[in-house]
Amino acid sequence: MAIFSLPERKAWVLRTQHADYVIGVDASGALQHLYWGEPLSISDDIPSTAGQHAWIWEPEEGNSREECMPWGRRNFAEPGLKVDFADQTRDVVLTFDEADIEGNTLRIVLKDVLKSLQVTVCYRVIDIFDVIERSVDVKNTGMGPVNIEQVMSAIWHLPVYPSYRLTYLTGHWGAETQLRRELLHEGKKVIEARRGITGHNNNPFFAVDFGEATEETGLVYFGGLAFSGHWKIVAERTPYQTLQIAAGIHDFDFRWRLEAGESFVSPVCVGGFTNQGFGDASRKLHGYQQQHVLRGSGQLRPILYNSWEATSFDVNETNQKELAAKAARLGVERFVVDDGWFGQRDHDKAGLGDWVVNKIKFPQGLGPLIDEVTSLGMDFGIWVEPEMVNPDSDLYRQHPDWVYHFPDRPRTEGRNQLVLNLAREDVQAFVYNAVDELLSTYAISFIKWDMNRYFSEPGWPGAPVGRDREIWVRHVNALYDIWRRLQEKHPHVQFESCAGGGGRVDMGIMRYADQFWTSDNTDALDRLRIQWGYSHAYTAKSMVCWVTETVNYMNGRQIPLKFRFHSAMMGTLGIGMNLNHLTEAEMEEAAGYIAQYKTIRPIVQEGLCYRLSPPEQSDLTSVQYVAKDGQEAVVFVFRHAQHFGHPALPVRPRGLAPSARYRNVATGEVRSGQGWMSRGILLRLTGDYDSAMIRLVQDESNTYESK
Incomplete structure (x- = not known):
């Protein structure tokens, strides 16, 4: 009991x-x-x-x-x-x-x-x-x-x-x-x-x-x-x-x-x-x-491509179809159109709140693009930010009272936008209906729900007596309720929680979210530390990790494709780079990593995580995932920089069955689980930003007898 x-x-x-x-x-x-x-x-x-x-x-x-x-x-x-x-x-x-x-x-x-x-x-x-x-x-x-x-x-x-x-x-x-x-x-x-x-x-x-x-x-x-x-x-x-x-x-x-x-x-x-x-x-x-807790916990998360870094606000039917064709060649399973598809949304100063398809960018609506994406074997996803409004929008011009504000006080903007007051029932109805209409009109399988600013001037003019300071809880409860109702009506649609990166990651929204956008920082080296901390509190299955440009905007460092993929393969894999910049050789290399990820995806997303070597203690970071049945393990190893010609330190796996025989898929070497854990794996990682992925699979021959 x-x-x-x-x-x-x-x-x-x-x-x-x-x-x-x-x-x-x-x-x-x-x-x-x-x-x-x-x-x-x-x-x-x-x-x-x-x-x-x-x-x-x-x-x-x-x-x-x-x-x-x-x-x-x-x-x-x-x-x-x-x-x-x-x-x-x-x-x-x-x-x-x-x-x-x-x-x-x-x-x-x-x-x-x-x-x-x-x-x-x-x-x-x-x-x-x-x-x-x-x-x-x-x-x-x-x-x-x-x-x-x-x-x-x-x-x-x-x-x-x-x-x-x-x-x-x-x-x-x-x-x-x-x-x-x-x-x-x-x-x-x-x-x-x-x-x-x-x-x-x-x-x-x-x-x-x-x-x-x-x-x-x-x-x-x-x-x-x-x-x-x-x-x-x-x-x-x-x-x-x-x-x-x-x-x-x-x-x-x-x-x-x-x-x-x-x-x-x-x-x-x-x-x-x-x-x-x-x-x-x-x-x-x-x-x-x-x-x-986690919504859709029995489903593996698809590999997605997001077009933001390729096209930014200049999204249109033609360039999205071109990117979709290349994403499909790589083996991507979900194609996501980010910001810029709606209203007068040519930049971040206008259009938020006007959730209608921009007919200049998509003359026949989203239907032709979605048909093309699905014909390529991928499902379709889209970005929204329904809790926000730009002052330069039809919605704000019609309902300036719908945002949090104090009478006769300035309305401070963040990212040129204001926060809609979800404590109000009419605002809740608008947000629900806007997303519901989008999902009812088009064959959409995925919503990236963003939220790109904090609250300020948290006033609620017209609130019932004594209830104006309830907005901090009413907003969150209303958001949960909107997601719940949308998911009940559209159960096939998966939801990603995003707030300028990892600004809304917790076990409350996790009941309604299938995954989290972990950070806007996609620098593969920085992500090792972000993901290391994340793993202390949250499952890898919920953690979306993107492979982006060779030279990342955050730090300007140049990181090889292999290192970037290995870093992103330690969660739910996403691709965010401009595929038009890839050579044929790079396309082939990327497709190979995606195929590898598909073979290890159940282990990473649903297995047991072992943190082996932290990023702040040496130039070597290593993280391991073990299948729940113990049959297979995957170890990711990253060397940030080699010094004085020193070889990399051995990596010692954990969580293996001590007497079972495990084969290194790459080398064919067979040892007992205890042998791998005690002796470790010595890798030849040299130079800057070198990495490796090691697969250990239980050998079909019998286990070692204990002596």
Whole structure:
């Protein structure tokens, strides 16, 4: 059983394959965290709910470890819930009311001791991946309104330990998901987004260890928030050697009004545990996402070609057909037309919001191009940015009130555009209908949904009383609802989440997205670091990686085609370069890499990821993928620059069956899995930007006998 209660202790054990998570009700009725870690043998192993040592100036019950710690009494840590009642009371004291277990879900109902407020804390156990989903439902059971000022999806309490280290992902546009690790000292470490979307600067992922874990060893607590808007994660270390991680919607500029009988349900926060290091933590998250979160998880992602870098806004039927013919020659499976196909969209200063086909560029609509693409054996995709509008557009001229703004204040533009107010029902209807009409009119199989600016002047003139600061959540919920309805009506259409690169990557939009545009930076060397960080939090199947020009616009460095392809083959492969620039020899070489990728695609997209050598520690980066049945492994190795004539260091695979025989497909050499892992693979990688892809396949002959 994944969840069982201990009535005599008034406690509950949430048991996964390799961990126990234990909570209980203390003498005051508060729901307390008791334990999280390796499985306990007997109920007597479970700690008591009695308070710990009380320090002068601290509460008598010691350092509170409440599961849903409200702002009230003498709770001084980051609150899980802060509300303002109609009579201006801002104190909340939650006590246990009832509990319900249904399958792998536990719901515990808490009620305020004096006010008509009910909080249901929900736990869902995904035992095979040692993961727990948490959320809270706050309900106003009284007559007057209640304002929620802060609500956290989860507060995770870690074991008492003298040292804590936080792993997180940071960066900026063009440098998303950069891995950071730092020791936590007394106080708060906050990673956050308060710009309306998930953001390029931080990502809602965390991992905590005790300063000792490696890729393969050590206790690691990990998780992430499933929300695509205004969020924060607070790691708060006290002077008493305790640490809590609070994760949820950001309280900055946020307020949610609950009228009598109304409820507010928080986003889901995921938490997990492993005793086998950061690599195992990532593989658990990847497996959880593939089986329980990622849309279309049972389907392999097609190889796509996107025409943006070839034609930019100068897209038209003729040049797209020419590119489609060349893409088909390479073995591409999906052809995507990017920005510039609609309205008066000849540059980024006009046309957003006018989602009608430009008849100068496509005199007969998109039909002839789509027919040509499908006749070449590819399906057809298209770029949209429906949450945005250019002031120079018919839509804005008709509905200038549809954007976020404050009356009598300037409307600051970003990329010459403004953000449509999805909190408004008429705007929601417009966005849904515009995309629905496009999908209903044409045989489109793929939508690249972009979002190229943060929010500013987040006003909602005409909002219902007390609801103007709900836009941070209402926008995201409306977006989810639009995607859900579109997908129910057009189930064959796959969706890519893009926001100027990796600005909207999280497990919230992942429930509706088939894949993510990882970064606008397609420099193959930079991407090794972006993808390395990304792999800590998200499955490779969701990560779109493009092969682009020989000289990349980001850094101006010249990188060989092989290195560029190998870098992009570590996720969902895409091609973005101008195919008109390729020689016949390069076309043939590119077609060969695409054919190779098709043979390894199931392993990369659905296998187990092992990070072997990080890009920042040496001139060698290596990442491995192992098929879930262990029959085959693929290792990618990249040498950035050779120095002093030194040979490349050996690459030591992981995750192979020790006694099974594996054959190197390129050389024919056969060793046991243990032999490959212990001796490693020595490659001849020389000069700058050299790379290799190694395939190890279980030999049909019998396994080695153990001795």
